[in-house]
Amino acid sequence: MIKTLLFDFGGVFLELDKAATKKHLQNYFPKGLPTAIQALHHQYEKGEISTDAFIQRHLKESQALTEHKFINAWNAMLGDLPEHRMHFLKELSANGKYKLILLSNTNELHIEWVRANLASFDEFRACFDKFYLSYAIGRRKPDADIFQFVVNENGSKPEETLFIDDTMEHTLTAEKMGFNIWHLNEQKQDVTDLFSIKNDIL
Numbered sequence: 001m002i003k004t005l006l007f008d009f010g011g012v013f014l015e016l017d018k019a020a021t022k023k024h025l026q027n028y029f030p031k032g033l034p035t036a037i038q039a040l041h042h043q044y045e046k047g048e049i050s051t052d053a054f055i056q057r058h059l060k061e062s063q064a065l066t067e068h069k070f071i072n073a074w075n076a077m078l079g080d081l082p083e084h085r086m087h088f089l090k091e092l093s094a095n096g097k098y099k100l101i102l103l104s105n106t107n108e109l110h111i112e113w114v115r116a117n118l119a120s121f122d123e124f125r126a127c128f129d130k131f132y133l134s135y136a137i138g139r140r141k142p143d144a145d146i147f148q149f150v151v152n153e154n155g156s157k158p159e160e161t162l163f164i165d166d167t168m169e170h171t172l173t174a175e176k177m178g179f180n181i182w183h184l185n186e187q188k189q190d191v192t193d194l195f196s197i198k199n200d201i202l
Contacts, residue, residue, distance in 0.1 A: 008102075074109055078114065081121070102125075105134045107135045162202070
């Protein structure tokens with residue numbers, strides 16, 4: 001019996017253009033991002049380096065890049081929170097049948113953009129019983145320790161939890177740990193399809 005719904009954010013609720021940031025950064029790094037810079041992205045997502053240090057490290061590698069241009073490029077992937085998904089989540093929260101948890105690989109610059117640009121963000125966040133962002137808890141998917149963190153924090157059981165994420169690598173780790181999973185294909189599916197696609201366990 002499923003008691004907890006564990007949701008990703010971007011690509012599940014928030015619209016993403018995953019190629020946009022890479023495309024924008026290519027204007028300043030035509031040969032591609034240096035390997036050392038790429039390694040910083042995971043560190044930043046786990047809150048291991050400050051936003052200022054993260055920005056300055058990119059600026060050091062490209063004379064054409066300014067702080068403003070970098071922030072715009074970095075946030076280029078972020079899109080809207082569609083109203084029909086917000087309505088679905090509010091109904092799910094009001095129903096009270098499931099504990100709702102958000103678990104997202106999100107960095108500080110991205111969440112600052114979301115707070116500034118999405119009028120419904122506070123209402124969205126309030127729908128969840130727990131709201132975990134990778135940079136704030138020092139862990140990121142698909143590492144197993146982030147899923148164990150959720151279990152330990154909430155006293156939940158993987159077999160009683162359904163994890164919904166648009167990245168297969170993330171769902172594979174969760175599945176190995178005993179979670180029920182839905183690898184959501186955002187090209188063909190929507191989170192609002194949850195009860196039709198997972199009606200066998202919900």
